[in-house]
Amino acid sequence: xxxxxxxxxxxxxxxxxxxxxxxxxxxxxxxxxxxxxxxxxxxxxxxxxxxxxxxxxxxxxxxxxxxxxxxxxxxxxxxxxxxxxxxxxxxxxxxxxxxxxxxxxxxxxxxxxxxxxxxxxxxxxxxxxxxxxxxxxxxxxxxxxxxxxxxxxxxxxxxxxxxxxxxxxxxxxxxxxxxxxxxxxxxxxxxxxxxxxxxxxxxxxxxxxxxxxxxxxxxxxxxxxxxxxxxxxxxxxxxxxxxxxxxxxxxxxxxxxxxxxxxxxxxxxxxxxxxxxxxxxxxxxxxxxxxxxxxxxxxxxxxxxxxxxxxxxxxxxxxxxxxxxxxxxxxxxxxxxxxxxxxxxxxxxxxxxxxxxxxxxxxxxxxxxxxxxxxxxxxxxxxxxxxxxxxxxxxxxxxxxxxxxxxxxxxxxxxxxxxxxxxxxxxxxxxxxxxxxxxxxxxxxxxxxxxxxxxxxxxxxx
Amino acid sequence: xxxxxxxxxxxxxxxxxxxxxxxxxxxxxxxxxxxxxxxxxxxxxxxxxxxxxxxxxxxxxxxxxxxxxxxxxxxxxxxxxxxxxxxxxxxxxxxxxxxxxxxxxxxxxxxxxxxxxxxxxxxxxxxxxxxxxxxxxxxxxxxxxxxxxxxxxxxxxxxxxxxxxxxxxxxxxxxxxxxxxxxxxxxxxx
Numbered sequence: 292x293x294x295x296x297x298x299x300x301x302x303x304x305x306x307x308x309x310x311x312x313x314x315x316x317x318x319x320x321x322x323x324x325x326x327x328x329x330x331x332x333x334x335x336x337x338x339x340x341x342x343x344x345x346x347x348x349x350x351x352x353x354x355x356x357x358x359x360x361x362x363x364x365x366x367x368x369x370x371x372x373x374x375x376x377x378x379x380x381x382x383x384x385x386x387x388x389x390x391x392x393x394x395x396x397x398x399x400x401x402x403x404x405x406x407x408x409x410x411x412x413x414x415x416x417x418x419x420x421x422x423x424x425x426x427x428x429x430x431x432x433x434x435x436x437x438x439x440x441x442x443x444x445x446x447x448x449x450x451x452x453x454x455x456x457x458x459x460x461x462x463x464x465x466x467x468x469x470x471x472x473x474x475x476x477x478x479x480x481x482x483x484x485x486x487x488x489x490x491x492x493x494x495x496x497x498x499x500x501x502x503x504x505x506x507x508x509x510x511x512x513x514x515x516x517x518x519x520x521x522x523x524x525x526x527x528x529x530x531x532x533x534x535x536x537x538x539x540x541x542x543x544x545x546x547x548x549x550x551x552x553x554x555x556x557x558x559x560x561x562x563x564x565x566x567x568x569x570x571x572x573x574x575x576x577x578x579x580x581x582x583x584x585x586x587x588x589x590x591x592x593x594x595x596x597x598x599x600x601x602x603x604x605x606x607x608x609x610x611x612x613x614x615x616x617x618x619x620x621x622x623x624x625x626x627x628x629x630x631x632x633x634x635x636x637x638x639x640x641x642x643x644x645x646x647x648x649x650x651x652x653x654x655x656x657x658x659x660x661x662x663x664x665x666x667x668x669x670x671x672x673x674x675x676x677x678x679x680x681x682x683x684x685x686x687x688x689x690x691x692x693x694x695x696x697x698x699x700x701x702x703x704x705x706x707x708x709x710x711x712x713x714x715x716x717x718x719x720x721x722x723x724x725x726x727x728x729x730x731x732x733x734x735x736x737x738x739x740x741x742x743x744x745x746x747x748x749x750x751x752x753x
Numbered sequence: 754x755x756x757x758x759x760x761x762x763x764x765x766x767x768x769x770x771x772x773x774x775x776x777x778x779x780x781x782x783x784x785x786x787x788x789x790x791x792x793x794x795x796x797x798x799x800x801x802x803x804x805x806x807x808x809x810x811x812x813x814x815x816x817x818x819x820x821x822x823x824x825x826x827x828x829x830x831x832x833x834x835x836x837x838x839x840x841x842x843x844x845x846x847x848x849x850x851x852x853x854x855x856x857x858x859x860x861x862x863x864x865x866x867x868x869x870x871x872x873x874x875x876x877x878x879x880x881x882x883x884x885x886x887x888x889x890x891x892x893x894x895x896x897x898x899x900x901x902x903x904x905x906x907x908x909x910x911x912x913x914x915x916x917x918x919x920x921x922x923x924x925x926x927x928x929x930x931x932x933x934x935x936x937x938x939x940x941x942x943x
Contacts, residue, residue: 316896505883
């Protein structure tokens with residue numbers, strides 16, 4: 292690699308920063324396409340069969356729920372929302388990191404996003420699909436759900452209540468899924484063309500030609516493409532903030548102490564990004580190892596994500612503190628009771644698991660050594676995932692289980708059917724993610740190339 | 754494998770470059786030359802190339818804007834009609850026309866309409882899906898850059914025969930620093 296001449300100082304070395312190992316454009320295609328063109332490894336099969344197994348258990352539990360109704364769950368008065376809504380909020384939240392990476396970091400010109408955006412967006416889509424499944428199941432007779440949820444013209448002129456946050460949620464989540472899918476697919480078009488042009492098998496080539504829409508890299512196409520991509524980023528940014536805000540309205544708009552708080556929208560969005568980044572780290576630590584993508588998903592990428600995890604973790608911790616302060620400051624004995632009960636009542640263990648996993652453990656990332664250690668970040672990311680599940684559990688269940696009338700107080704324990712479904716949805720998500728890394732380019736090749744060391748006139752590299 | 758490109762109709766002449774810098778320089782020269790129908794082919798969006806090529810700004814944002822606004826209006830009209838005219842109910846003592854409560858869906862529908870419109874507009878402006886024009890070289894989606902000087906369409910009336918010499922165009926591209934040049938014939942994907 293020759294040094295750049297002085298006239299080109301401005302476009303100088305991004306090499307070995309965002310993509311390491313001095314890769315060339317052709318090697319990018321080679322590295323990214325390899326997992327797609329070889330038979331999956333034993334490790335992949337083990338993961339895939341485990342995911343299928345988990346989903347199978349969940350499917351059986353789902354059938355039991357459909358046969359007998361949601362009475363087989365542990366829900367009853369006064370706890371009417373439990374594991375079902377907890378998993379819904381958990382999975383919607385997971386999705387937010389993908390959109391943050393693909394849209395918000397794009398608007399802020401954070402070039403490091405190119406290495407991780409494709410897989411993060413895929414994670415978003417699969418997480419929102421999982422969330423959709425959990426919430427449809429939660430309606431009980433889910434095969435009728437579309438009649439209840441969607442406004443459609445009908446002979447009796449019945450319409451849903453548009454003043455309800457639950458109805459806003461239908462629109463928020465379905466819009467989020469649609470836009471994320473379009474955004475992701477648009478990003479995939481040039482990469483599918485790259486894989487198509489390498490394809491040797493005839494059927495594969497035809498399939499990829501159709502999927503890539505016959506893309507051939509024309510700059511007249513790139514012009515509209517780039518413009519559309521920028522607009523998607525611009526649309527997705529307020530969208531992603533709105534989605535978890537609307538999810539938080541499901542709680543905040545009610546009158547229940549513990550839910551009825553104005554801090555919920557930013558608190559939920561911060562929590563969503565926090566949990567989503569943890570999931571991205573969990574998945575990418577494994578994927579870069581399994582598919583040898585260490586030149587693209589570098590330690591620097593992981594370190595940056597760990598910084599975001601720590602920052603958003605502290606935002607969430609701040610929200611926990613403010614909730615307590617406001618409960619005291621409100622002067623309402625019901626608010627005060629709810630929060631003291633949350634930390635020291637029967638569900639104290641859930642509360643302290645949440646605080647430990649979300650606030651204390653991520654503090655490890657103050658140290659560079661830990662931010663750049665694969666085992667440490669992997670374990671921390673798992674703890675954050677656990678902590679964020681418990682956060683939603685704590686918000687939902689502890690606010691409900693102590694009703695206004697002490698005679699109706701009760702405890703909620705998820706039934707075995709609910710646990711089975713919890714793992715089932717986990718399997719559902721991983722089935723899709725594993726198929727994604729197997730069949731689609733998991734690094735945005737076209738975008739990575741634009742931030743790499745560019746070949747120079749006369750064959751020199753910067 | 755990429756089969757050899759052959760056919761009766763010449764669609765143009767292509768010149769390959771190995772780096773974006775030479776491509777941009779050469780493109781600017783083609784733009785200022787006698788050849789008006791030309792296009793560049795790149796593995797990723799090369800910034801600055803659209804200026805060198807003299808392309809006008811994309812019109813996609815206008816479509817997005819128009820449809821996003823349609824979404825806002827649709828959502829309001831729909832919620833207003835359903836809540837006030839079709840099925841008026843007093844819920845929580847709120848007025849039938851509860852505008853603040855309609856805002857979230859108005860926003861979501863703006864994004865939904867705008868986003869889908871953006872995607873469709875991008876496809877329409879680019880004439881995608883493209884079935885009629887095959888990729889002329891697999892290296893374009895990999896690591897190489899190209900300029901294609903398109904031959905003018907064969908016209909039926911003999912009065913204005915298009916004069917296009919492939920050899921001349923190839924020589925021109927070579928003079929701009931193309932690493933190699935080649936004739937491309939019209940060929941569809943299937």
